Amino acid sequence: MFLRSYEDPKDVELAGFLAATLAFGSVSVLKGRLEALLLALGPSPWQSLYHYDRERTRLADALSGWKYRFIPSEALIWLLGGLARILQTHGSLEALFMQGYLGSGEVWAASEAFLERLRHEAVSKGQSLGRPILFLLPQGNASPLKRLNLFLRWMVREDGFDCGLWKGIPKDRLCAPLDTHVFRLGRQLGLIQAKTPGRKACIQLTESFLEACPEDPLSFDMPLSHFGMMRTCSRRFEPGVCLACPLKPVCMLAQPEPPEG
Numbered sequence: 001m002f003l004r005s006y007e008d009p010k011d012v013e014l015a016g017f018l019a020a021t022l023a024f025g026s027v028s029v030l031k032g033r034l035e036a037l038l039l040a041l042g043p044s045p046w047q048s049l050y051h052y053d054r055e056r057t058r059l060a061d062a063l064s065g066w067k068y069r070f071i072p073s074e075a076l077i078w079l080l081g082g083l084a085r086i087l088q089t090h091g092s093l094e095a096l097f098m099q100g101y102l103g104s105g106e107v108w109a110a111s112e113a114f115l116e117r118l119r120h121e122a123v124s125k126g127q128s129l130g131r132p133i134l135f136l137l138p139q140g141n142a143s144p145l146k147r148l149n150l151f152l153r154w155m156v157r158e159d160g161f162d163c164g165l166w167k168g169i170p171k172d173r174l175c176a177p178l179d180t181h182v183f184r185l186g187r188q189l190g191l192i193q194a195k196t197p198g199r200k201a202c203i204q205l206t207e208s209f210l211e212a213c214p215e216d217p218l219s220f221d222m223p224l225s226h227f228g229m230m231r232t233c234s235r236r237f238e239p240g241v242c243l244a245c246p247l248k249p250v251c252m253l254a255q256p257e258p259p260e261g
């Protein structure tokens with residue numbers, strides 16, 4: 001929704017990164033916080049950050065008091081400053097991401113390099129990385145990087161939801177954005193064996209998606225995520241619900257008990 005408010009691909013990319021990076025918690029509360037953030041950034045978020053040196057004071061004033069869950073306005077300003085320095089150097093987030101991708105040929109390695117550079121640019125020398133910044137830009141190789149993978153899905157795939165702006169990464173290289181709904185359903189459907197929603201679970205889910213649709217594995221992500229968000233499933237067999245559920249033929253919770261003995 002927010003991405004489609006802009007025409008310039010540079011603005012779509014930046015609005016998408018901000019929306020994906022803050023994509024946690026309640027959608028209705030997040031929507032209001034994102035609206036306030038994008039309003040402060042003006043008609044062209046890219047222009048505002050590209051000219052960050054002259055916009056910094058205005059942005060800090062416009063966003064003072066902004067808060068979303070445990071992310072205060074100070075962390076948001078750090079993030080915007082880091083993004084500004086990347087845009088001023090590389091012109092786009094895609095240009096920086098592609099440096100890592102072309103160097104490694106691999107989305108996980110490129111994602112980690114991208115986040116590391118952004119953490120480095122967001123926090124001034126000598127300052128420690130606070131919890132909000134580490135949450136927004138996760139460190140280490142255990143995280144499933146759900147929000148960055150969501151952003152990549154929006155940028156690389158193209159359909160009624162995904163924008164398809166980045167042409168250099170084949171869609172069969174994308175990793176699934178593993179949210180809680182997709183993790184839970186992935187386990188119920190036998191697509192994930194891992195017991196916790198970490199990177200291992202994300203890799204298992206992506207491999208299952210790839211097996212089902214090698215050319216476009218993430219075509220399953222949005223339907224599964226939204227099925228989970230609708231909260232029709234109560235994670236146990238309820239005949240009134242399960243008999244009408246489209247996932248029943250493959251849901252492990254809805255299969256008959258094996259005969260005793």
Ligand code: SF4
Binds near residue numbers: 233241245253
């Ligand atoms: S069949 Fe029942 S338990 Fe399985 S996903 Fe559907 S509603 Fe949930």
